[in-house]
Amino acid sequence: MLLKTLLARLASMVITLFGVAVVVFVIIRVAPGDPIAMMLPPGASDADVERLRALYGLDRSMPEQFLIWLGGVLQGDFGTSISLRQPVAGLVLGRLPATLELSALALVIALVLGGFLAIFGARHRATPLEAGVDLTNGAALSVPDFLWGLVLILLFGVLWPVLEISGRVSPRLDLPFATQFYLVESILRLRFDLTADLLSHMIMPALALALPLAAIIAQLLKQSLKEVLNLDYVTLARVRGYSELRVILREGLRNAALPTLTLVGVQFTFLIGGTVIVERLFSYEGLGNMAIDAVINRDLPLIQGIVLLFAVIFILVNLAVDLTYSLLNPRLRHG
Amino acid sequence: MADLFEVTDLHLSLPDMTAKPLIGAAPRIEILKGLSFTLPEGKVTGIVGESGSGKSTLGRALVRLLEPTGGSIRFAGQDITHLPEPALAPLRRDLQMIFQDPMSSLNPRHTVGRIVAMPMKRFGRGGSRAEVAAALERVGLPAGFAARYPHELSGGQRQRVGIARAIALSPRFILADEIVSGLDVSSQAQVLTLLERLAAEMGLTIAFISHDLSVIRRLCAQVIVLQHGRIVEAGPCERLFDAPRSDYTRALIDAIPLPEIDPGWLGREVVQT
Ligand SMILES: Nc1ncnc2c1ncn2[C@@H]1O[C@H](COP(=O)(O)OP(=O)(O)OP(=O)(O)O)[C@@H](O)[C@H]1O
Ligand SMILES: [Mg+2]
Numbered sequence: 286m287l288l289k290t291l292l293a294r295l296a297s298m299v300i301t302l303f304g305v306a307v308v309v310f311v312i313i314r315v316a317p318g319d320p321i322a323m324m325l326p327p328g329a330s331d332a333d334v335e336r337l338r339a340l341y342g343l344d345r346s347m348p349e350q351f352l353i354w355l356g357g358v359l360q361g362d363f364g365t366s367i368s369l370r371q372p373v374a375g376l377v378l379g380r381l382p383a384t385l386e387l388s389a390l391a392l393v394i395a396l397v398l399g400g401f402l403a404i405f406g407a408r409h410r411a412t413p414l415e416a417g418v419d420l421t422n423g424a425a426l427s428v429p430d431f432l433w434g435l436v437l438i439l440l441f442g443v444l445w446p447v448l449e450i451s452g453r454v455s456p457r458l459d460l461p462f463a464t465q466f467y468l469v470e471s472i473l474r475l476r477f478d479l480t481a482d483l484l485s486h487m488i489m490p491a492l493a494l495a496l497p498l499a500a501i502i503a504q505l506l507k508q509s510l511k512e513v514l515n516l517d518y519v520t521l522a523r524v525r526g527y528s529e530l531r532v533i534l535r536e537g538l539r540n541a542a543l544p545t546l547t548l549v550g551v552q553f554t555f556l557i558g559g560t561v562i563v564e565r566l567f568s569y570e571g572l573g574n575m576a577i578d579a580v581i582n583r584d585l586p587l588i589q590g591i592v593l594l595f596a597v598i599f600i601l602v603n604l605a606v607d608l609t610y611s612l613l614n615p616r617l618r619h620g
Numbered sequence: 621m622a623d624l625f626e627v628t629d630l631h632l633s634l635p636d637m638t639a640k641p642l643i644g645a646a647p648r649i650e651i652l653k654g655l656s657f658t659l660p661e662g663k664v665t666g667i668v669g670e671s672g673s674g675k676s677t678l679g680r681a682l683v684r685l686l687e688p689t690g691g692s693i694r695f696a697g698q699d700i701t702h703l704p705e706p707a708l709a710p711l712r713r714d715l716q717m718i719f720q721d722p723m724s725s726l727n728p729r730h731t732v733g734r735i736v737a738m739p740m741k742r743f744g745r746g747g748s749r750a751e752v753a754a755a756l757e758r759v760g761l762p763a764g765f766a767a768r769y770p771h772e773l774s775g776g777q778r779q780r781v782g783i784a785r786a787i788a789l790s791p792r793f794i795l796a797d798e799i800v801s802g803l804d805v806s807s808q809a810q811v812l813t814l815l816e817r818l819a820a821e822m823g824l825t826i827a828f829i830s831h832d833l834s835v836i837r838r839l840c841a842q843v844i845v846l847q848h849g850r851i852v853e854a855g856p857c858e859r860l861f862d863a864p865r866s867d868y869t870r871a872l873i874d875a876i877p878l879p880e881i882d883p884g885w886l887g888r889e890v891v892q893t
Contacts, residue, residue, distance in 0.1 A: 518726055521717070524685065525712065525739065525742045526705070540727070
């Protein structure tokens, strides 16, 4: 049954990606701006322009261009970046780990922070402490991630400069790494000096991305916890003499987590979308930062490649959420 | 026979959250307004009344899920009116409860076996596989059900699990709050038969809350009738049904639907009850 679901999802994934590819392809070609004009120095001859256009296939009709591009994609060739003059696939995959690590760290922070606030609020429900949690959530939610980035830079980069405000890793360090997953590798190789340096770069952007999501998690999880804590089986656990915290953790949390989980999946894709601006803000060398450069340079193949990769990530995240959901839901598991 | 519960002038008020002003305490609404009664040991006492009359609140006060705001509750001679939770802990074994909605009273993530074993383990009274199987058997469920999850059971079976859990520790008192009102008629009858048998076998003292007098009549030795947080009438079951003293009780009795059987359904014979 699981296999059948998986295959169906895979098929719909291919269709979705094709749709995304078509839409992006059309939009970036209809939008004003000429990649060739951006590349050439002022005063280049018309002949030069035409030669370059032909080189990148931009002189053909749009359907023709799309078919050429699609043919390449099917053979694993995503074209060549116009501004960086390198194969798109390599560029994009080289940046992907940086963005994945940042998003994953942000997700972990959001889950821990949001989970803690939710449990704390539910533990102290109907007291001023719960009102305090609500207030915190409201504040975290009403400020978008990039503004949190600015606030954090001001706090921990300027007023009390304890964290790095720019880049992914200090340039003076050499990294003996085989992959681009620096954070993971530094931990696996027990190079905790490098882990610390990486984290001091990543914490602020990750926190900026995490705060709004943490607030959503806290709010929703607290609500479902409060509902679950009114149920009779929780009352029974309570009168068996377990402490309120233990009752929340042992009887409440797993049953309350399900609705939150679905939402976290959706919100996590927003968080990944947020990396575009936040990475720029912190000059973090990830996919999002590269996307902005690509747009500024009208680098059509690169934009196309990045958007497609983002689409793949979104689809995979949703798939992962659905799978986790059916694993956690006793009804779907045994039913 | 001795009285297990002695309740004197019981008052209970709760903050009314719907009327809570933005700042300051919510006004309190009085739900129980001075109840005095006793529950004889080894008997089933019915508590009836229309919706909102305070039946559940009274039940929750008896097992001290709620703290009374006035009067006193004595359980087995001990004043438990204001006992704090730690002091109640040793009494919890003897104050069991079965709720109306088994979906809410059984943790959906725990197996039936775990649910039934939990109180036994908590009070150091066994909880082994064999003991769980015996407890399930007592309520008419096969031992294999121990491995199932609540959603894999029918409503009647779930309610049996609730009963198995409540009687597992041979408690002195069981609160049963509307435990059959969520069930269809035939499961209702089965659960009632089971409870009747267990009550007789184990000599259980039960407070059986229901708004359905026909159920009460079948099960209970004495009845307490509540209206708006006051007792309008109390007494032995037979007397109350034969000669109700208050109009309210009479109205409740009159409201019992007579079972009707469609004549066509049984062929020519017309059965009237
Ligand atoms: N937590 C609470 N806060 C405020 N009012 C409450 C609360 N719980 C119950 N009440 C009120 O107390 C009254 C009695 O409620 P209770 O649940 O005891 O009634 P009941 O007789 O069990 O009714 P039902 O047959 O519908 O279960 C109702 O008017 C109800 O609105
Ligand atoms: Mg009730």
